[in-house]
Amino acid sequence: xxxxxxxxxQRLESLGGLLRSQPSVTRRAMRAIEQMPPVKRxxxxxxxxxxxxxxxxxxxxxxxxVFLWLGLGGPANITLADVQKxxxxxxxxxxxxxxxxxxWANLRERRSFFTRADPDGRNFYAGMRDHxxxxxxxxxxxxxxxxxxxxxxxxxxxxxxxxxAVGDWDDRGIERFSRTVVEKLSDxxxxxxxxxxxxxxxxxxxxxxxxxxxxxxxETRLPIRIRKYSGPDRGxxxxxxxxxxxxxGPSSIHDLGAPQDLPIVVNWGxxxxxAQAVVEAAKQALRRLPQSTRIIQKSKYGLSIxxxxxxxxxxxxxxxxxxxxxxxxxxEFPDDPEQIYQWAPGHLTLFQVCxxxxxxxxxxxxxxxxxxxxxxxxxxxxxxxxxxxxxxxxLPIRDQWPFITNVGPMKVLExxxxxxxxxxxxxxxxxxxxxxxxxxxxxxxxxxxxxxFSKKAGQWVEDESRQTERTDLTRLASGQWYxxxxxxxxxxxxxxxxxxxxxxxxxxxxxxxxxxxxxxFSGEKLLKGATDNGATVTFWAR
Amino acid sequence: xESDAELVRVVLNGDRQAYGRLFxxxxxxxxxxxxxxxxxxxxxxxxxxxxxxxxYRNLGGLRxxxxxxxWVREIARHEAIDVRxxxxxxKRVELPDNGTDEPxxxxxxxxxxxxxxxxxTRLPKHEQEVIMLHYFExxxxxxxxxxxxxxVGTVTMQLSRARSHLQKSLKxx
Numbered sequence: 001x002x003x004x005x006x007x008x009x010q011r012l013e014s015l016g017g018l019l020r021s022q023p024s025v026t027r028r029a030m031r032a033i034e035q036m037p038p039v040k041r042x043x044x045x046x047x048x049x050x051x052x053x054x055x056x057x058x059x060x061x062x063x064x065x066v067f068l069w070l071g072l073g074g075p076a077n078i079t080l081a082d083v084q085k086x087x088x089x090x091x092x093x094x095x096x097x098x099x100x101x102x103x104w105a106n107l108r109e110r111r112s113f114f115t116r117a118d119p120d121g122r123n124f125y126a127g128m129r130d131h132x133x134x135x136x137x138x139x140x141x142x143x144x145x146x147x148x149x150x151x152x153x154x155x156x157x158x159x160x161x162x163x164x165a166v167g168d169w170d171d172r173g174i175e176r177f178s179r180t181v182v183e184k185l186s187d188x189x190x191x192x193x194x195x196x197x198x199x200x201x202x203x204x205x206x207x208x209x210x211x212x213x214x215x216x217x218x219e220t221r222l223p224i225r226i227r228k229y230s231g232p233d234r235g236x237x238x239x240x241x242x243x244x245x246x247x248x249g250p251s252s253i254h255d256l257g258a259p260q261d262l263p264i265v266v267n268w269g270x271x272x273x274x275a276q277a278v279v280e281a282a283k284q285a286l287r288r289l290p291q292s293t294r295i296i297q298k299s300k301y302g303l304s305i306x307x308x309x310x311x312x313x314x315x316x317x318x319x320x321x322x323x324x325x326x327x328x329x330x331x332e333f334p335d336d337p338e339q340i341y342q343w344a345p346g347h348l349t350l351f352q353v354c355x356x357x358x359x360x361x362x363x364x365x366x367x368x369x370x371x372x373x374x375x376x377x378x379x380x381x382x383x384x385x386x387x388x389x390x391x392x393x394x395l396p397i398r399d400q401w402p403f404i405t406n407v408g409p410m411k412v413l414e415x416x417x418x419x420x421x422x423x424x425x426x427x428x429x430x431x432x433x434x435x436x437x438x439x440x441x442x443x444x445x446x447x448x449x450x451x452x453f454s455k456k457a458g459q460w461v462e463d464e465s466r467q468t469e470r471t472d473l474t475r476l477a478s479g480q481w482y483x484x485x486x487x488x489x490x491x492x493x494x495x496x497x498x499x500x501x502x503x504x505x506x507x508x509x510x511x512x513x514x515x516x517x518x519x520x521f522s523g524e525k526l527l528k529g530a531t532d533n534g535a536t537v538t539f540w541a542r
Numbered sequence: 543x544e545s546d547a548e549l550v551r552v553v554l555n556g557d558r559q560a561y562g563r564l565f566x567x568x569x570x571x572x573x574x575x576x577x578x579x580x581x582x583x584x585x586x587x588x589x590x591x592x593x594x595x596x597x598y599r600n601l602g603g604l605r606x607x608x609x610x611x612x613w614v615r616e617i618a619r620h621e622a623i624d625v626r627x628x629x630x631x632x633k634r635v636e637l638p639d640n641g642t643d644e645p646x647x648x649x650x651x652x653x654x655x656x657x658x659x660x661x662x663t664r665l666p667k668h669e670q671e672v673i674m675l676h677y678f679e680x681x682x683x684x685x686x687x688x689x690x691x692x693x694v695g696t697v698t699m700q701l702s703r704a705r706s707h708l709q710k711s712l713k714x715x
Binding site (some may be wrong): 004005008009011012013015016018019020022023024025026028029030032033034036038039040041077181182183184 | 553554556558561562565566569570573574577583587588590591592594595598599601602624651654655658659673677678679680705708709712
């Protein structure tokens with residue numbers, strides 16, 4: 001019996017410990033309470049005591065009580081889902097944003113319209129997406145006298161009228177936060193009592209960032225206002241829109257201001273089949289890169305050492321500056337890459353550590369590098385969510401293979417006289433930007449020369465500073481090629497040198513050292529360490 | 543230590559911060575009650591918050607300040623039942639998941655603890671209170687005595703009885 005009692009005691013204590021380990025909501029609730037008027041003791045009021053003593057009176061008192069209870073509890077019972085649902089029966093939703101843009105949603109026909117104009121009227125855009133037919137039609141004042149039409153595959157997202165109406169559907173379906181928290185608060189708009197829902201995205205170690213605010217009418221439950229945050233949580237990157245629910249709306253982009261009688265160009269951004277094949281081959285070459293590598297990149301003023309292990313990435317950047325952190329100092333390195341990576345931590349200053357763990361990119365700036373005049377000195381850490389393909393963007397040699405993310409009209413051109421016949425000439429030509437790449441198909445489609453042009457007074461003019469040359473093509477033991485030297489002939493700058501090494505599992509473990517492989521690639525560990533050291537942490541909203 | 547009744551009086555005299563102290567004092571027991579209904583930590587936290595806000599709004603109607611604990615737990619229990627009811631209705635009509643305010647399901651309490659919580663919430667109110675304050679809020683018996691305004695001996699006896707009831711109840715379940 002005593003043992004049973006002891007066991008129960010332990011179970012209760014363990015459950016208590018579990019409950020106490022949960023994050024406290026005191027602060028959240030107190031923030032809501034601080035916005036409410038001070039509470040006063042209710043004065044007892046007696047209605048018609050003689051009647052109340054009778055059965056009818058008791059019933060009446062009961063009904064009044066229920067009415068008061070519902071009245072008091074009404075607004076508190078609204079959830080954000082109720083507000084989102086409240087627009088379902090509306091034919092149209094219009095949101096006018098403070099940056100001059102407007103979003104119209106035809107909820108019955110599942111079409112959305114968007115328009116934006118600069119205050120001076122110079123840049124005007126109007127677009128329409130038909131989510132049933134999968135048609136996107138758009139006009140921009142900079143595109144010349146034409147309207148573009150492009151098919152798109154309607155995605156499973158958006159699915160609800162709310163998702164159509166509030167936009168963001170283009171990428172929210174891909175990159176949704178694993179956890180959000182909604183706080184409900186009382187607020188006031190122009191003297192009117194309203195309910196406000198603050199939605200926070202919750203990131204690693206419970207860090208949260210305000211992502212969206214919605215104000216709603218507690219009686220009708222309809223949304224009144226929305227504010228969307230898109231940058232770091234500093235409150236300076238947001239747009240605010242006011243809701244209205246008209247009976248009718250635009251039927252085409254011309255109703256929004258796009259000129260009439262313009263030709264409709266279908267599939268303007270199409271890639272020609274020959275170009276598509278080259279783009280695909282370049283993509284495959286990038287994908288074939290070994291999954292466990294160390295990449296050293298050195299230049300006159302900087303050194304970076306990157307490690308990739310499968311879908312995990314870590315990069316350390318080093319350099320030196322003058323005492324005022326305003327000028328970079330030229331560096332001299334040992335010749336042997338095996339010496340550089342061990343030598344760097346003791347001889348150079350660590351400027352930055354970047355870790356990517358498939359979900360988040362953590363960029364820790366030690367505050368020891370160059371000080372930007374716009375930022376205060378000090379360590380900072382930025383956490384930003386990215387999709388699964390972000391590794392491509394982080395790899396230092398990624399730009400040796402073009403077109404990984406570009407979409408637009410591309411074609412393969414005949415080589416000019418004098419160009420080695422083994423190279424492929426690929427061109428992207430948009431309305432104002434042209435890019436030419438010369439690729440070497442015998443060496444994993446590495447881009448050995450690159451040129452960029454912009455349109456000025458109707459003519460293509462080369463931007464020489466964007467010219468790039470890649471030489472010293474080298475083959476890894478595993479068979480893949482990369483360029484060891486990258487130059488920009490149009491600007492006075494020393495070349496960048498690369499060294500790529502395929503690491504075995506044992507070598508990667510050795511690099512990770514005593515902290516271990518998992519900790520070496522752990523963004524959360526970096527975040528915790530930076531926080532303990534007093535770094536300013538910025539967690540970016542969606 | 544101030545009793546709950548004193549803190550309620552201070553709040554009603556306009557000191558909102560005192561409500562924070564009341565809140566902290568009962569937060570875990572409120573969480574326990576809600577958790578017993580919903581079984582999910584994340585959802586339970588949101589409902590606990592709502593319950594405290596609602597309790598503050600209606601605090602003027604609380605006749606006995608000493609009953610703040612049982613009163614706020616009752617509000618929380620009603621809120622939790624309401625949330626559970628609405629969630630089950632939503633499932634029945636198979637509405638699409640709007641995502642943003644639905645609690646995710648990665649914070650479920652395990653079955654053993656759920657049974658224990660059930661048993662605690664079925665105890666008589668006065669026993670439930672001492673168990674929660676002592677084990678869940680981690681207050682020593684003396685503090686529980688000060689908070690509830692009951693003699694130390696009474697609290698000790700109530701704890702002992704509560705444990706016996708729990709043992710019996712857990713055996714039956």
